[in-house]
Amino acid sequence: MIDLWPQELPTELAPRAPVTILKEQAALLGKKTENIVEASVRLEKSWREEKRPFVYDFHIVSKPLNYSYKVFSLYHGFEPYPVTFSLDRDILEEVSPRSDEDLSAGSEEELLSILSRILQSEKIKKVIATMLAYAKAEAV
């Protein structure tokens, strides 16, 4: 029998898909807020550019308030990197005050760095605090 597989299989792990990283981070928020405020990642259909057919929207949501807030959309092509963030303008001003252009990451490391700055921004803290306060007021 002929072995049709490549003689040498790649041993290096492929980079993690950006959506995997987004979903990992999204899953952490609910645990910190007793699931009052959560984050979700949704695959959207891109109409922007055929070269970047994958687009994921990152939302912060509160089921008790029936509320959602779109924080950013993340785009990439058939290769997982580079990725481009189309980001809430207030957060963009915070994390990249000298530029109003979309942020890009060429690697997983850069993606994690940008995502960290976004999720730790003052606006995200304020939004989560407001949602928690509203949800608690609702429960009273």
Add this chain to the structure above:
Amino acid sequence: MTAFLFWNLNAKPRSEIIANLARRHDVDVIILAECSIPPVVLLSELNRFETLYHYSEQVACSEIELYTKFPGSFIRPIHEEDRLTVRHMQLPGLLDILLAVVHFPSKLRWSGDSQAFECHELAGSLKEAENRVGHSRTVLVGDLNMNPFETGVVSANGLHGVMARKIAEKGTRIVRGRQYRFFYNPMWSLLGDASPGPPGTHFYGAAEHTCYFWNMFDQVLIRPALLDRFSNMDLKILDSDGRTRFLSPRTGNPDTKVASDHLPLIFKLSL
């Protein structure tokens, strides 16, 4: 009738004019874009003679401010983005609606293509909000920074706003197997000199070959499910608050020295 006022203030401190407009037209919902007036200042002007208005707080949308004659619990945000707030307006005894307010990026910063793509995103957000509340009684109002005839506003996978009520009343249209909800865009009827008010809501005279001069950037679009609650007679572009003229006596264009570079819109719905 529930009255709505929308005005892009161009960051001008026009509290007194807003309060005049609110009293003169008995406005229930005041919607402001590019508003730099602190809520405490505007509330004190709005409530100068009688305590009527509340500031309706947003969670994440910093571009748009709302003041209402009823508490914020009757007009809660259900979806927000930096330039969009979608409110579920549920007034006791009245039909509940979705009030979506948007302020799109200026043509100075975004190309027409980018604006059209953004309309597709906006249409998706609206559809999702409608699916969540289980109806499509939606009004979209705001500064679209596009005219009613531009691709993003007209195209099926954009806002799908049409000029004729009868077409919008069909509800949806199928393009290449996909179904798209209509909006009725009554702003078409207010374009140009033969309309009852000013020719548009915004004036920009650029030294280039194609120039519309007057633009209808500020628009109200209404879903078919609400059309029997809306009369075209109840939509107006305002050029005065009864005391101040918003148009320059010399040029006839919006006068930024006394008002804003945009004219306000008022519309009413029978909910």
